[in-house]
Amino acid sequence: MYQVSENIYFDESLSFNEQSEEFINYAQSVFSTIDFTDMSNMQSDNTCTWTVKKDGLRFIAKRKFINSKMYTVKEHLFNVEIIE
Amino acid sequence: MAGIYVANYGNVENDGLSWETPKRSIQSAFDTSFNPVYAKGFYREALNGYRSLIAVGKLVIDGTLLNNGFINSSNGNLISGVTIQNFIAIQVAGSVRIKLDNCIIRNFVDFNFVENSTTRGIFNCLIVNCNKVTLPYGSIFHNNNVIYNTDLSLFLSSSIPESLDTIYNIISECNVAIGKNPVQIKYSLFHNCTFKFTGGGIGSDETEYSIPNGANDAEKLANLRSRLAAVYGGSASQYLIGCKYQTDGDLFINPDKENFYLVPGCTASRMSYEGGCIGKYPEGSLADFATDFASYSNIDANGDIIDQTVNATAETNISDLGKLRHISSLKALGERAIRNGNEININANLGAEVDPGTLLIDGATYIVRTEAISLTASGKSRDVGETFIASATDGLEFTSDTGYVQQYIFDLDRTIEMKVSKTDSVLSTAVWIKLKLDEMPMVNYDANGVVQYGNADDNYDEASAERMYIRYWKAKITVQAKNLPA
Structure with a gap:
């Protein structure tokens, strides 16, 4: 269990969606700082990944696009890792 | 922005x-x-x-x-x-x-x-x-x-x-x-x-x-x-x-809240412990006979008993919860009748015909049927429909040319009558059975899955009884009337 602040904990044994309500709220606020319009990291499989480091954690947002040229997203994926 | x-x-x-x-x-x-x-x-x-x-x-x-x-x-x-x-x-x-x-x-x-x-x-x-x-x-x-x-x-x-x-x-x-x-x-x-x-x-x-x-x-x-x-x-x-x-x-709906109503056509899959607490009318309120009952006899449209000497019946096609609702209505009927100088006891049953020459039971309540009678000891005459309590003082023998009396049997279990069947969806072969309202519905089935006796029927056999799961039923209510003693 990784403590971010007084009431916010990250449980590395759980997936992102299984984290506490408090942590998800905190994480989403971090993800909201990402400029998703920067798709310079677009891969051939129509996925693009963005990474933010904060509070000792690595926040990874990944999108699977239906059509990147039309900016239509099939799936939004989020993950958080502890920076070793 | x-x-x-x-x-x-x-x-x-x-x-x-x-x-x-x-x-x-x-x-x-x-x-x-x-x-x-x-x-x-x-x-x-x-x-x-x-x-x-x-x-x-x-x-x-x-x-x-x-x-x-x-x-x-x-x-x-x-x-x-x-x-x-x-x-x-x-x-x-x-x-x-x-x-x-x-x-x-x-x-x-x-x-x-x-x-x-x-x-x-x-x-x-x-x-x-x-x-x-x-x-x-x-x-x-x-x-x-x-x-x-x-x-x-x-x-x-x-x-x-x-x-x-x-x-x-x-x-x-x-x-x-x-x-x-x-x-x-x-x-x-x-x-x-x-x-x-x-x-x-x-x-x-x-x-x-x-x-x-x-x-x-x-x-x-x-x-x-x-x-x-x-x-x-x-x-x-x-x-x-x-x-x-x-x-x-x-299913329990609190009538004290006076905010939950059921209307004809509503059904429930199970009986309630206290029927009086379920239904459109809070307990004690008045029934609307003209619309609540598909048919009724010896009851006028206001719910009043017409002939005090015969049973009054009311039947509804409303199933399930409507049945319970009309138990509530039945109580309302009783209250209305009392206000009109009558009394209805939904739990009462009339005993067999007791003809002159048969001793009455000391302390039992009787209703006079068909003709006025007199008791031998006091010589007191009573009108048709009148009830009285037999006593040794008045004499347990009575006289009448053609009349008879019937005993009122009080304190029966609160019962409900219904037709049910395991296999016959239209109930063509089903018979009316009596069930106790406040107990688990246990019945005797025959070999074809037709219910023969309920736990309030005389021929009910507890040893072979099975639980019955009630989904739909049709109400049939019989009430009895008598004049209040003078």
Whole structure:
């Protein structure tokens, strides 16, 4: 269990969606700082990944696009890792 | 902050600041700093972000083949006027912090609106054809919605201490599961729904009926109240039309609230412990004979007994809960009759004809039939229909040329008559049986699955009895009248 602040904990044994309500709220606020319009990291499989480091954690947002040229997203994926 | 525009004729390069230069996808607008997002057209995409989305004209967001939730992260989003369809869920994780207004929600696999804010909820929406819809209520409002053809779960969120109202909804053709009280679903129309009331908290379910505990009726009722769901329907729940109430435990509706009404056509799958507490009329109120009973004899349209010397009968085609309702009505009938100088004892039974020459039982109550009689000792004459208590002082022999008396048998079990069958759906071979109202319905079946005797019938055999699961029944009520002693 990784403590971010007084009431916010990250449980590395759980997936992102299984984290506490408090942590998800905190994480989403971090993800909201990402400029998703920067798709310079677009891969051939129509996925693009963005990474933010904060509070000792690595926040990874990944999108699977239906059509990147039309900016239509099939799936939004989020993950958080502890920076070793 | 200025809004941003999205249309099917837009493209990614557009700035989105006008309908002339709209963005192509809603997500591309969500990823800008502009809010709200105005959009029109048809889109297939999953969303993420904190933006309000307002339809301008027709706006459809379709989740077909995405295998995903509609929105992944939300906080204060207003979704207005949008048709949202074919998604797995409304949101993948966390609370759904959006306000849906004037939206059409359809073909969701699991629409679980987990929400914890008083300012959000679902308003003025049409929710149709979803496999499962879960709407916690409490501090959340879900108002003025139409919910059709879905499995709908309504329960009080345990994480929400406040309790406000979910009102003015129309719920039609749904399988509705209502969780533990306090349920506050008010002013809503339930039409042709199947109900399942659960007690003991979310997810728990009374699957086995058990006799209520308690030394007396009051304690038993309190026991039922403690373990069953109570429904406070709101004054407009008188519009419950054609509903089916399915409960593995007893269905209990508190008439003290005077806000839950059932109308003809409503059915329930189980009998209640205390029929007087279920039904359109709170206990003691008046029945409407002209509309409540399909046929009745010796009772006028006001519910008054016409001929005091013969039994009065009333029969209704209303099934299940209507039956219980009319037990309540029967009590009302009795009260009305008392006010008119008569007395009705729904538990009384008349004994066999007792002819002159047969000794009466000392202390027993009798009613005079067909002709005035006199007792030998006192020589007192009594009129037809008059009741009296036989005593040795008056003499236990009586005289009459052609008349006879019948004994009143009081303190019978409170019973109900019904026709039921395991196998005969139209009950063509079924016979009327008597069941005790406040006990588990145990009956004797014959080899063909036709019920022969109920636990209040004389020929009932307890050793071979089986439990009967009641789904539909037809009421048939017999009441007896007598003149009050002078």
